[in-house]
Amino acid sequence: MTDKDIATPKRTREILERFGFSFKKSLGQNFLIDTNILNRIVDAAEVTESTGVIEIGPGIGALTEQLAKRAHKVVAFEIDQRLIPILEETLSPYPHVEVINEDVLKADVKQVVSGRFKDGEDLAVVANLPYYVTTPILMKLLEENLPVRSIVVMVQKEVADRIAAGPGTKDYGSLSIAAQYYAHADTAFTVPKTVFVPQPNVDSAILRLTIRDKPPVEVEDEAFFFELVRASFAQRRKTLLNNMSRHFGEDLEKSEVEKVIQEAGIDPKRRGESLHMEEFAELSSRFSGRLAEK
Template structure:
């Protein structure tokens, strides 16, 4: 029987005496239609693998097991392991891993679990409180991923997919879009979870790029420049970068910005990824590295 119904979820929780931990951001999805949209967005088939983070009681895991050739589900809460083993007992293509995904060696996990599949996608309902650290680890480690399809807080999903010049566009938008092409799949109301969170969620698909969106010589400096440019959103990019690089560099910074075609009075949220790459290169050429 499918887990993703209110009746079945409550029955499993009560039978195992499970209590939700607020500190782990546990909210179980009880709408099979949303699960179908999540799995469909990942483009899985019998030749591909799926890494799930935070499977809970296995609602999404069941659907993944039907579509993918191999599924690895990483769960941090030891109390959920026996529940998952029971729910997924018949799914021989699922491996349950107890651990914290932020601490696990994902490169080793991929070699061990997905050595024989043609491609891997991350598919998960992520806890709100740890969404960004998990996603940045997945992106920065250059894992052999095709897609990342995750359900996260609606506001965060909108920031990841935002275009330059919009209110939602920020350093997170630049970081995600450097590695992937984001697409909002659907909005998920808070009413389809047990327990219900206080805000709505969204499913976002990040299609991984073969190479980063822009060429930069020093990725760390590129991202530090972006962060500095958004330090205070109401300030111009010139003022933000001056605070970062030093007030004595104001005149030189003005010349550098103008040489790259960036008006010093613009704000950080108006710059594209390519403009940030050009700016970073110009700063490096002039030896200005904060």
């Protein structure tokens, strides 16, 4: 690590002061000031000289710089116009980095990928995500079926726990199932709040999502499947029967709901958190069939 690295407390402070930059709480800006952690993130994403990287929220370029040292190309989305001149300076040694001043949630990421990278190129998303929009960004990246092999992101530890959770645990919920439908999820390592400026209130974790070739279950209607999953967790302490009756109440009597759950080979008294994805897929198929008969 040298003083030249962006991610040292001294250099970060110097850059921010020179540009008169002030943090915007509304954008969830927390910049990393530990090069060791940044290198561990790049390691977790298995970035090599043949990897193309999509980054979100580069800040002043701390992670971007470490990615650029190893990757073939980096394309970063930055929403904050005030950071663009800073990034132009800090990333000037790296001509293979491109910064797009756009909100990734509104951007056509697929079009950007096809315009900036070659077909079949080794691609990964690597980012220190703003905490207030972590879930919408992750779900957008997963649902858009981007040609990436993995998504490795810094998120709140609590969110990483929820996404990587398995059935029967307190963290398991509709977000776990939504993410694991598209990817294998695991936590690479945790990150203390002390390595950020300003310091967030919570610890973080590096979440690694390895994209699946195909989902682990076959469902006819993905939107209906996810709707049913969300409904199963609507009130966590209630049984599947109660949550499903509430959700399908306008179309099905409670006795019909109970019958459908039993036909799926599931005890209606179970709670959503005890069900595996295969069981949710079976429920989705059964309820979809029953509603079609109406």
